[in-house]
Amino acid sequence: MDTITQETTCILALVATLMPLLSFAGILLVPGRTDRGAFFSILNISFSLLLSVLVFIKVWDQPVVHQQLEWFTIGNWHFKAGILINNLSALMLLLISLIAALVHIYSLKYMEGDPYLFRYWAYLGLFCFSMFGLVITDSLLLLYMFWELVGFSSYLLIGFWFTRKAAVQANKKAFIMNRLGDLGFLTGIMIIFTQFQTLDISLLFSEGGFVSHATIQNGFWVFSSNKMPDIWLTIAGLAFFFGAAAKSAQFPLHTWLPDAMEGPTSVSSLIHAATMVAAGVFLLGRIYPIFNSEVLLVIAVIGAFTAFMAATIALVQNDIKRILAFSTISQLGFMMLAMGVGAYGSAIFHLITHAFFKCLLFLSAGAVIHEMHHLKEKYKLDIDHQDIRLMGGLRKFMPLTFITMLLAALALIGIPGTSGYLSKDAILIQAFEWSEGQAGFWKVIPYSALITSWLTAFYISRLIFKVFFGRLRLNDICGQTFSLHEAPKIMTYVLVALATFCLFPFFSFNPLHYEHSWIIEGLNVVSNIGRVNIYHTLIPAAVNLFAVLIIYLSFTWYVKRGKSPDLSNSALFRFAENQWYFDKIYQNSFVNGILLLSRSVFAFDKAVVDGFVNLLGRATVLIAGLSQWLDRRVVDGVVNGAGSVTKIIGNFARHFQTGRLQHYLVTMLLIVLSFFIIKYFSQAI
Amino acid sequence: MIPLAHFMFVSAALFCIGIYAVLSKRNAIMILVGIELMLNAAILNLVTFSKHDKFEASGQVFALFAIILAAAAVAVSLAIILNVYKYYRTIDPTKIDNLRN
Numbered sequence: 001m002d003t004i005t006q007e008t009t010c011i012l013a014l015v016a017t018l019m020p021l022l023s024f025a026g027i028l029l030v031p032g033r034t035d036r037g038a039f040f041s042i043l044n045i046s047f048s049l050l051l052s053v054l055v056f057i058k059v060w061d062q063p064v065v066h067q068q069l070e071w072f073t074i075g076n077w078h079f080k081a082g083i084l085i086n087n088l089s090a091l092m093l094l095l096i097s098l099i100a101a102l103v104h105i106y107s108l109k110y111m112e113g114d115p116y117l118f119r120y121w122a123y124l125g126l127f128c129f130s131m132f133g134l135v136i137t138d139s140l141l142l143l144y145m146f147w148e149l150v151g152f153s154s155y156l157l158i159g160f161w162f163t164r165k166a167a168v169q170a171n172k173k174a175f176i177m178n179r180l181g182d183l184g185f186l187t188g189i190m191i192i193f194t195q196f197q198t199l200d201i202s203l204l205f206s207e208g209g210f211v212s213h214a215t216i217q218n219g220f221w222v223f224s225s226n227k228m229p230d231i232w233l234t235i236a237g238l239a240f241f242f243g244a245a246a247k248s249a250q251f252p253l254h255t256w257l258p259d260a261m262e263g264p265t266s267v268s269s270l271i272h273a274a275t276m277v278a279a280g281v282f283l284l285g286r287i288y289p290i291f292n293s294e295v296l297l298v299i300a301v302i303g304a305f306t307a308f309m310a311a312t313i314a315l316v317q318n319d320i321k322r323i324l325a326f327s328t329i330s331q332l333g334f335m336m337l338a339m340g341v342g343a344y345g346s347a348i349f350h351l352i353t354h355a356f357f358k359c360l361l362f363l364s365a366g367a368v369i370h371e372m373h374h375l376k377e378k379y380k381l382d383i384d385h386q387d388i389r390l391m392g393g394l395r396k397f398m399p400l401t402f403i404t405m406l407l408a409a410l411a412l413i414g415i416p417g418t419s420g421y422l423s424k425d426a427i428l429i430q431a432f433e434w435s436e437g438q439a440g441f442w443k444v445i446p447y448s449a450l451i452t453s454w455l456t457a458f459y460i461s462r463l464i465f466k467v468f469f470g471r472l473r474l475n476d477i478c479g480q481t482f483s484l485h486e487a488p489k490i491m492t493y494v495l496v497a498l499a500t501f502c503l504f505p506f507f508s509f510n511p512l513h514y515e516h517s518w519i520i521e522g523l524n525v526v527s528n529i530g531r532v533n534i535y536h537t538l539i540p541a542a543v544n545l546f547a548v549l550i551i552y553l554s555f556t557w558y559v560k561r562g563k564s565p566d567l568s569n570s571a572l573f574r575f576a577e578n579q580w581y582f583d584k585i586y587q588n589s590f591v592n593g594i595l596l597l598s599r600s601v602f603a604f605d606k607a608v609v610d611g612f613v614n615l616l617g618r619a620t621v622l623i624a625g626l627s628q629w630l631d632r633r634v635v636d637g638v639v640n641g642a643g644s645v646t647k648i649i650g651n652f653a654r655h656f657q658t659g660r661l662q663h664y665l666v667t668m669l670l671i672v673l674s675f676f677i678i679k680y681f682s683q684a685i
Numbered sequence: 686m687i688p689l690a691h692f693m694f695v696s697a698a699l700f701c702i703g704i705y706a707v708l709s710k711r712n713a714i715m716i717l718v719g720i721e722l723m724l725n726a727a728i729l730n731l732v733t734f735s736k737h738d739k740f741e742a743s744g745q746v747f748a749l750f751a752i753i754l755a756a757a758a759v760a761v762s763l764a765i766i767l768n769v770y771k772y773y774r775t776i777d778p779t780k781i782d783n784l785r786n
Contacts, residue, residue: 662778669704
């Protein structure tokens with residue numbers, strides 16, 4: 001591609017990035033009604049979508065587009081800012097703009113009637129801007145800045161209903177967790193900069209870039225004249241992964257995501273299911289060459305563990321959004337696992353397919369919640385409108401929502417014919433292939449992923465059966481017969497649009513072979529390993545066969561028999577219900593630890609520092625008292641003494657001044673007489 | 686010839702009477718009279734000592750001056766007293782104390 005086309009592409013991408021910022025600034029700066037900004041935002045994001053499509057067409061399977069400008073200079077280091085669009089970022093740009101546009105349209109109806117809606121649109125604009133910036137930037141420093149902005153806008157949106165205490169708690173938690181991860185990211189950036197003296201992603205991580213030229217020699221990580229112990233390479237990788245783990249809600253920083261469900265469902269769908277949480281996976285994809293085998297192993301283990309843990313928790317939750325949140329964590333674990341086992345393309349592929357079907361799951365759940373909420377408002381019921389135990393039989397009232405959600409659920413399970421099948425089986429197969437070359441113990445990882453995918457089948461079918469099949473259990477509880485409506489038309493359009501993206505043709509013309517998916521082909525630098533071994537046939541078959549059995553099991557439990565075995569007293573059930581006690585552990589160790597620390601520091605402050613200051617104060621008061629006494633008694637005494645002496649003398653002299661002429665004359669006479677007498681006698685003597 | 690001492694006694698007596706009048710009287714006119722008495726005592730002295738004057742009776746001439754001056758002073762004083770009386774309705778000097786304090 002020649003330079004002129006490159007520049008046009010960059011400008012297109014830049015404009016696509018800036019449009020949501022325009023809605024953010026426009027909505028906040030132009031005063032108006034409190035629900036202003038909806039159409040402005042939708043217009044802008046649609047324009048972004050259009051531009052993203054153009055960029056995608058221009059860039060996909062073409063040479064990388066990279067343009068940069070001088071940003072600032074410190075000493076001899078020149079920092080550049082620019083736009084780097086390769087297949088990965090073009091794909092992300094398209095994905096984010098598409099989902100953002102759909103969610104914008106969905107929110108039009110979903111958020112209707114909420115007070116101060118302009119903040120919602122403005123925050124969405126800010127989020128989309130930072131997310132676009134994050135995927136197209138070419139500098140790690142800029143990437144970090146957008147990373148922070150994404151976290152910040154997520155914070156704003158989680159706390160959109162800031163009058164709810166839970167929402168405020170949740171956004172604080174999300175922010176703090178993300179800040180912890182940002183520390184890791186920053187550490188990674190600093191190590192990279194120390195070693196390579198640049199933060200340019202294309203210089204560092206492209207094929208034949210700096211990172212691939214750096215070598216390990218005698219326990220040192222060497223790049224041209226710089227060298228440092230090779231442990232730093234591992235530390236850098238782990239630091240970046242820590243950052244990614246916070247954004248993508250991986251163990252041990254995953255606890256913020258379920259709480260983030262306090263935000264509006266459309267926000268959960270866009271940010272906490274489809275885009276922002278994928279930023280961690282995207283980051284790993286962007287800087288993939290930095291990871292050495294130890295870090296990759298850590299990533300795989302953490303990913304597999306997170307996937308398994310979140311899936312077990314999702315089995316027993318009753319809040320429709322929480323189930324989906326844990327499902328998201330679990331699926332993100334899958335992506336991390338894929339990254340860890342070297343299935344870079346599959347990880348991104350799963351990111352894309354997951355974005356669509358998880359977004360759809362959330363939006364469908366949003367439609368259900370919307371209608372349940374209406375019911376609750378209408379009849380003034382005191383219920384939790386997100387509790388799946390109160391729902392049931394909704395497929396009769398909301399057939400379209402049911403069908404779309406069912407499609408998304410099938411994609412999540414990975415039934416053949418859906419997008420999820422392609423990406424999930426790609427990950428499983430590659431995980432098994434990877435474990436071939438590993439020591440015995442690590443073979444646990446692909447098996448745990450396999451079990452996780454069966455757990456997934458169970459929890460999502462449990463959700464579907466409980467919500468859409470059987471009878472409306474609310475009727476039994478309230479002793480009334482309620483009826484619900486289908487969601488508003490605009491919302492169902494969005495659901496249908498997303499549902500089409502859950503089907504295989506968008507990703508691969510062959511519904512059974514992920515290797516032919518254009519995304520995998522576009523992202524994998526190395527050529528695909530063909531269907532060389534048994535895994536490619538055995539695993540999909542095993543997964544799906546068993547998944548169908550599990551779905552049938554949950555069907556008998558929740559629909560046919562209408563009751564499931566009561567396990568709520570078993571230890572495992574409670575363990576999962578309490579989310580593996582992570583919140584409690586964190587509360588007891590970190591939160592309480594910090595509280596204890598701060599209390600002891602407070603006590604120290606109070607006793608020692610304040611004590612010293614107070615002592616100083618008291619000493620000063622004492623000295624002041626002394627000096628006051630001195631001042632009053634001595635200095636004032638002298639002055640007052642002089643005054644009173646003068647007064648006494650004055651009073652004495654005053655008596656001579658009678659004002660009577662004759663007295664004066666007598667005095668005069670006496671003085672003159674005495675003068676003469678004295679004179680006379682003194683002469684005589 | 687009357688010895689000089691007699692004149693001196695008379696003069697001293699006059700002066701003392703004058704002083705007494707000035708110091709003790711509550712009437713401005715009487716004080717004025719006292720002053721005149723003291724003046725005359727002085728004049729008497731002048732006249733007395735002019736006897737020993739080696740030049741032509743300059744003491745007596747001076748006495749004449751003094752008498753004229755005294756007359757003028759009395760005239761002025763009486764006028765002041767009259768005005769004081771007009772203003773204060775009294776000529777008791779102890780009661781005229783506007784400038785006090």
